[in-house]
Amino acid sequence: MSRSLNVEPITPRVTHGCVEIIDQRFLPYEYRCVTLRTVPQTAAAIADMQVRGAPLIGICAAYGIALGMLENQSTDQVHRVCDTLKQTRPTAVNLMWAVERMRTVLLNVQESARIETAWQEAIRIDEENRVQNEKIGQFGLTLIAKQFERTGRTVNILTHCNAGRLATPGWGTALAPIYLAHQAAIPVHVFIDETRPRNQGLLTAWELNAAGISHTVIVDNAGGLLMQQRRIDMAIVGADRVTKTGDVCNKIGTYLKALAAKDNHVPFYAAFPLSTVDWTLDDGITQIPIENRSLSEIQHITGIDETKTLQTLTLWEKHHPAENPGFDVTPARLVTGLITERGICLPEQLIHWKP
Amino acid sequence: MSRSLNVEPITPRVTHGCVEIIDQRFLPYEYRCVTLRTVPQTAAAIADMQVRGAPLIGICAAYGIALGMLENQSTDQVHRVCDTLKQTRPTAVNLMWAVERMRTVLLNVQESARIETAWQEAIRIDEENRVQNEKIGQFGLTLIAKQFERTGRTVNILTHCNAGRLATPGWGTALAPIYLAHQAAIPVHVFIDETRPRNQGLLTAWELNAAGISHTVIVDNAGGLLMQQRRIDMAIVGADRVTKTGDVCNKIGTYLKALAAKDNHVPFYAAFPLSTVDWTLDDGITQIPIENRSLSEIQHITGIDETKTLQTLTLWEKHHPAENPGFDVTPARLVTGLITERGICLPEQLIHWKP
Numbered sequence A, B: 001m002s003r004s005l006n007v008e009p010i011t012p013r014v015t016h017g018c019v020e021i022i023d024q025r026f027l028p029y030e031y032r033c034v035t036l037r038t039v040p041q042t043a044a045a046i047a048d049m050q051v052r053g054a055p056l057i058g059i060c061a062a063y064g065i066a067l068g069m070l071e072n073q074s075t076d077q078v079h080r081v082c083d084t085l086k087q088t089r090p091t092a093v094n095l096m097w098a099v100e101r102m103r104t105v106l107l108n109v110q111e112s113a114r115i116e117t118a119w120q121e122a123i124r125i126d127e128e129n130r131v132q133n134e135k136i137g138q139f140g141l142t143l144i145a146k147q148f149e150r151t152g153r154t155v156n157i158l159t160h161c162n163a164g165r166l167a168t169p170g171w172g173t174a175l176a177p178i179y180l181a182h183q184a185a186i187p188v189h190v191f192i193d194e195t196r197p198r199n200q201g202l203l204t205a206w207e208l209n210a211a212g213i214s215h216t217v218i219v220d221n222a223g224g225l226l227m228q229q230r231r232i233d234m235a236i237v238g239a240d241r242v243t244k245t246g247d248v249c250n251k252i253g254t255y256l257k258a259l260a261a262k263d264n265h266v267p268f269y270a271a272f273p274l275s276t277v278d279w280t281l282d283d284g285i286t287q288i289p290i291e292n293r294s295l296s297e298i299q300h301i302t303g304i305d306e307t308k309t310l311q312t313l314t315l316w317e318k319h320h321p322a323e324n325p326g327f328d329v330t331p332a333r334l335v336t337g338l339i340t341e342r343g344i345c346l347p348e349q350l351i352h353w354k355p
Helices: A039-047 A054-071 A075-086 A093-107 A111-151 A176-183 A201-210 A223-228 A254-263 A347-353 B039-047 B054-071 B075-086 B093-107 B111-151 B176-183 B201-210 B223-228 B254-263 B347-353
Strands: A010-013 A018-022 A033-036 A155-159 A188-193 A215-218 A234-237 A241-243 A248-251 A268-271 A300-304 A310-314 A327-330 A337-340 A343-345 B010-013 B018-022 B033-036 B155-159 B188-193 B215-218 B234-237 B241-243 B248-251 B268-271 B300-304 B310-314 B327-330 B337-340 B343-345
Touching (some): A010 A054, A018 A054, A033 A054, A039 A054, A054 A075, A054 A093, A054 A111, A075 A093, A093 A111, A111 A176, A111 A234, A111 A343, A155 A223, A188 A223, A201 A215, A223 B254, A234 A248, A254 A268, A254 B254, A300 B300, A300 B310, A310 B300, A310 B310, A327 B223, A337 A347, A343 A347, B033 B039, B039 B054, B075 B093, B093 B111, B111 B155, B111 B176, B111 B234, B111 B343, B155 B176, B155 B223, B188 B201, B201 B215, B223 B254, B234 B248, B234 B254, B254 B268, B254 B327, B337 B347, B343 B347
Parallel strands (some): A155 A234, A188 A215, A268 A337, B155 B234, B188 B215, B268 B337
Antiparallel strands (some): A010 A018, A018 A033, A241 A248, A248 A327, A337 A343, B010 B018, B018 B033, B300 B310, B337 B343
């Protein structure tokens, strides 16, 4: 793959009144950009996972609200647009957070100022996210650097799903420390969980390959064995919602890796901006709604044929009942540390950072 | 699917000097039978996983030795054939066990008796396996029946890979208690792990569908969440090799489910004939060789297109390094009980059943 490819998952085009996104459903096989011009297009892009990753969907929703203001700046429209976008995905809290921030800001200005305010605030959310990523990366880098100092060997890191720059514009969350370690010439190697059913590991591999970072792809079943074999130095994952008690809701399967990490004394970190924290919750397992996604994600699988053309096949025929939960919850007791833009803390200390 | 389909994975045709197998690589999409006439064909069928499942590959190797005797009955040939077949797969101990049993028996008779002896002994191994399955099923059934008596509700069982009648002619191992519970009109529901990379969950779904047993397909990542949600009453898996201390080597990913079961107080059972036990080993993690299989299993994926034709696509392109270990080891401390043809025992008590 060309390394000069733009890996920015979202780009506002304010003067053109639109937003450009990479349609991540076709990665890594095809690099397709899509232009969003309306709220329904934005809502569909989030729900269908053209854009995905907790911070990115928050940013995308914020830009979607700006698109909604182009059409009509009434208070009714503010609520309509915010409510529509908020309903696109139920689990990630950044989405709720970004939408409510936009709603509050827009309701506080006159109708005539809402277009400009919406663009400004959405861009601010986007920019703040990039600054946060950089800080998350810097804090996380210290963990990798310490491990390298201790052993003098390549630091082997397991990650699940994609919490890179495709999910979080800038450096990503879980991958930010890895990008910065690579920049700092610390040898790192990333074991990438495939992450069925949607195989977002493909996105992580695409990103890391573009950055020239060494990696190995494994199926979701394999991480436990690698830890038993002492081949993983640490695990770093992202988060879709975190309780004030430090329970981490993330892509389905994260919990299994956290259990294996605990069982093998492998440090397990979640990296996320503090906007991911739901300060109203204290028990992730009982209180976080888990999105059940379309069975088509399990039943069908997309790849490329011999002519490099995208094809979709049926893997599981419809007469087999299936179930497709999108997330699970890793209890705080399994998490070694939380890497945020404010620093690294123990899960039980997160509450002290409540705004 | 028609319920009248023959689900016997292997059938000896002594008078025709051949062995018929179901080519499991095409299930559940296509039901293809293949005739094995030579040792190389048999070795390839095992290595390429036309037949798979620890007991079945032992049985298939035994029949393969009989095919080898048809050609030449010398002592050299006995060793040559046994050694060839033993090298087809490195992890499952039933294969070694069956081959050594055949070798011993054949070396103890004159050349002129070796054809008949080989067929007889292979058929005996096959038959003994069926009797063992029935016993494993009867013992395991008591666990399911007790659970049903306790709650009066459908018993929800998680299984990984395929340890059914396709893997172990007769009733299977892990699925034997489920078949017998269904026969006894105890309501059971099976959550089937997809089991990447080869998706042997497809075989389990095919079998259970053929038997009319209620099931739900999930990706390998989902089992932990279901246990957190208290929706799994017990897990039952097969085994490829068990140490005398009760460590269970089974399909990659089993260990992760055992960890989740322990964490959620869900009983976790392994079901296998005692021929699966390697009485020379006391530490599964350090002593059992883990087969690394072809990366093609991860890189390519097979399904059916709109015309129901089998197609194979590239999922992971070759420029992404990958690794494909076939098995992991679940330490005895995570296993609630071992279901064997001799009864159910705690892992630490297995040693008392050493022959």
